[in-house]
Amino acid sequence: MSQTLPASASPTAVRHDRPERRRLADRPLIWVAPLALLLFATYIYPALDVIRYSFTDATLLNPDFEYTTESYGAVIGNPDLPEILWVTLVFVAASVVLQLALGLLVALALYRGKQRNLPGVSFVRVIILASWIVPGVAAGIVWQLMFNEASYGFFNGVLRAVGLSPVAWLSDPDMAIWSAVIANVWRGTAFSMILLYAGLLVIPRSLYEAASVDGATAFRQFRYITLPQLRPIMLINTILISIFTLNTFDLILPLTGGGPGRATEVLALYAYNTVFRNFDLSSGSVLAVVLLLISIAFTFFYVRLLPKEN
Structure with missing residues (x-):
């Protein structure tokens, strides 16, 4: 018709x-x-x-x-540059490793809680995400108050309450960088948790069911199923948090200001201080180019580790 x-x-x-x-x-x-x-x-x-x-x-x-x-000659010949690069390397490496580890632990905990229909899983997820949306300057001020060595400092107040000696969280050059790492990990773990939790949700349940039938323990399932399935998203997560951490200065600025001395002056903060404190736009631009090149190198290195599609 x-x-x-x-x-x-x-x-x-x-x-x-x-x-x-x-x-x-x-x-x-x-x-x-x-x-x-x-x-x-x-x-x-x-x-x-x-x-x-x-x-x-x-x-x-x-x-x-x-x-x-x-x-370029002035920046490369600066005797302070090697120390700043070393501080940046420690800050980025420690932050990335801890964010990945804690993000995976939190994502696994939320995933298991969702599987067992435990109450409060959504609330916990919202609370963790709240740390991610806090501006870096605000987070730095909050952690500066918590690490403060005066009588109102939270951590030293807890140590005094249990009879322990206070810790020079921000005035000790060897301790200050780890205080900055702790603050940055608190802020950035939520982002890793989001990506890894999403990755866990798309892993086929049939893989775990088949492994259980074969008698695989929970650890072996995690090692041979969860980690391989999460590898692509973990590498992408590593790229992103490496670049985010490399460019972090807004959190360190109110926390330590780069001190004591140059103990926490990472490359991004050094570039900021060069432009807005020393008013040296050209040297600050050189440092920005160095940051860009390092970010590109990070990206190419991690992309080569991604599994190739057939």
Whole structure:
């Protein structure tokens, strides 16, 4: 039984409509162009501008500048740079390892709680996420009060209450960096938990059921099922938190200010201080370029570890 076209539509109009749709589908740049312009304006152009300023002698106090490579020589030849890079390495490595470990533990706990229909799982998840949305400056102020060595400091108050000696959390150079790591891990663990919890939810239950039938213990299931299944998302998580931690300065600024001495002055905070305290825009741009190159190196290294798709 043949269909009849509406009076307002003719076969000629239908024939013209389909090629028009095909022409739009064959030109994806029409749809990609707005997004490409947005990315260029918000990401690519600022990065190129920072690279341009790194080849100048510009300062915030003098609008005139000349193009030169002396800023690179001054930054690379700075005797404080090796110490700052070492502090950055310790801060990033310790933060990433602890965020991954604690994020996985919390995600596993929430996952098992959801499986057993325990009450309060959603509430605990919201409480943990609250630490992630707290601004870095606010988190730094809160932890500065908790680590404070005065009588109102929370941790030292607890130590005194149980008869232990107070700890120089922020004034001891060897302890201050670990205080900054603790504060950063508290702030960033929630992000790892989100990604890993989502990864746990998509692991097929049939894998665990088959392993249980074969007599595999919980540890062996975790080792041979959970970890391999989570490997891609763990690597992506590692990329993201490595870059986030490498660029962290807003939390350290109110917590220690980079002190005592340079014990907690990571590379991002050093770049901030160079631009907004020393007003040296060119050297700050060089440090920003160094941060960008390190982030790209991190990304390429982790991407090579991702499993290849067939």
